[in-house]
Amino acid sequence: MKKEDVLEVLISEERLKQICKDLGRQISKDYEGKNLLLVSVLKGAVVFLSDLLREITCDCRIDFMAVSSYSGTKTTGVVKFKKDLDINPDGCDILIVEDILDSGITLAYLKNILADRNAASIKICALLDKPENRRSDIVADYVGEVIPDKFVVGYGLDYDEKYRNLPYVGVLSPAVYER
Numbered sequence: 001m002k003k004e005d006v007l008e009v010l011i012s013e014e015r016l017k018q019i020c021k022d023l024g025r026q027i028s029k030d031y032e033g034k035n036l037l038l039v040s041v042l043k044g045a046v047v048f049l050s051d052l053l054r055e056i057t058c059d060c061r062i063d064f065m066a067v068s069s070y071s072g073t074k075t076t077g078v079v080k081f082k083k084d085l086d087i088n089p090d091g092c093d094i095l096i097v098e099d100i101l102d103s104g105i106t107l108a109y110l111k112n113i114l115a116d117r118n119a120a121s122i123k124i125c126a127l128l129d130k131p132e133n134r135r136s137d138i139v140a141d142y143v144g145e146v147i148p149d150k151f152v153v154g155y156g157l158d159y160d161e162k163y164r165n166l167p168y169v170g171v172l173s174p175a176v177y178e179r
């Protein structure tokens with residue numbers, strides 16, 4: 001990648017650390033004595049999950065689901081199911097951990113699938129929320145930061161599978177996807 005691919009740093013490493021601390025403290029309080037199962041959505045949310053997980057002090061387990069709806073910088077509106085949970089979520093308090101809530105189509109789809117699994121509760125924790133682009137009535141119960149409708153990369157978020165390794169969240173230069 002070239003330096004000019006990222007227009008600006010939107011959320012710094014320090015700020016990301018603080019967001020995980022704050023969310024972790026709140027989640028630990030809310031889920032004390034419950035049967036917490038963190039369900040992370042591959043692949044974008046894995047960096048967030050690994051930092052958030054270490055800020056959670058109550059008992060919890062983790063599992064992964066994989067779906068995709070993106071092609072380049074645009075959602076296709078059609079969600080493809082790629083990987084199911086390994087742990088049976090029956091009786092669990094599920095907290096879906098997502099990198100970003102954009103149109104909401106992905107999370108609406110996931111919530112729908114999980115709704116049939118006898119979970120005790122299902123909530124959503126999204127690192128980033130882009131409310132301007134919402135096309136479903138999904139709301140996140142925990143949000144790290146609300147951001148404007150710009151395509152962002154880094155800290156797990158990709159453009160065509162690249163830029164996930166950036167330690168911050170930055171705005172991708174349109175020059176990259178208009179190339």
Ligand code: IMP
Nearest residue numbers: 044075101102103104105106151152157
């Ligand atoms: P939604 O279904 O439109 O809410 O999209 C959610 C998924 O789209 C996220 O889990 C991301 O994988 C991807 N996504 C949405 N906005 C961005 C972005 O700005 N950068 C990278 N990926 C994004």
Ligand code: MG
Nearest residue numbers: 041044045099
């Ligand atoms: Mg994702």
